[in-house]
Amino acid sequence: MASTESNxxxxxxxxxxxxxxxxxxxHLYIDGMTSVFRKDGDMVHIxxxxxxxxxxxxxxxxxMLKMVWPSMASFFAALAWRRETECYCLIDxxxxxxxxxxxxxxLESILNQADTWHSMLSAVPTRTxxxxxxxxxxxxxxxxxxxxxESLHRQSLG
Numbered sequence: 001m002a003s004t005e006s007n008x009x010x011x012x013x014x015x016x017x018x019x020x021x022x023x024x025x026x027h028l029y030i031d032g033m034t035s036v037f038r039k040d041g042d043m044v045h046i047x048x049x050x051x052x053x054x055x056x057x058x059x060x061x062x063x064m065l066k067m068v069w070p071s072m073a074s075f076f077a078a079l080a081w082r083r084e085t086e087c088y089c090l091i092d093x094x095x096x097x098x099x100x101x102x103x104x105x106x107l108e109s110i111l112n113q114a115d116t117w118h119s120m121l122s123a124v125p126t127r128t129x130x131x132x133x134x135x136x137x138x139x140x141x142x143x144x145x146x147x148x149x150e151s152l153h154r155q156s157l158g
Contacts, residue, residue: 011028011104011107012100012101012104014026014028015037015100015103015104016100018037019039019044019096019100023039024038024039025037025038025039026038028107030107030111031111033048033049033111033114034048034049034085035047035048035107035110035111036048036049037103039096040093042095042096042097043093043094043095043096044093044094044095044096044103045091045092045093046077046091046092046093046094046103046106046107046110047077047080047082047089047090047091047092047110048077048089048090048110048111048113048114049082049085049087049088049089050087050088050089050090050114050117050118050121063121064079064088064121065079067117067120067121071113071116071117074113074116075090075109075110075112075113075116076092076106076109076110076113077090077091077092077106077109077110077113078090078091078092090110090113090114090117092106092109092110094106
């Protein structure tokens, strides 16, 4: 699990300085992930990019959409598409007035959520894996007909 605990005092001061500044965005790089804090009126958006260049991870849109609800059942952040970086991200929004401590806790939660996403996505078979051979409709119908004929034959013998 990702942790911001050892960096909390300096992170608190960095975020406090950023909130007091005129800068709209603040970027942090934690555990190889890009996190962005963005001021938007009375709100702060906190997001983490789900980098697409991690080996062994399949970013299949339909699979990602299937995992949204289980992810949101355990975490606050929602899945979104960031146009600027052209990748998926996890984003959470909180009121600015809630303070730095909540921002740090939410950042830690999003980092943990991103780790969870990476774990789930690394378990998804990539497109290079051979799919399980599925039966065609005619194969299923033929099998069904054969089973029906065998059943009728057994009934006529008994």
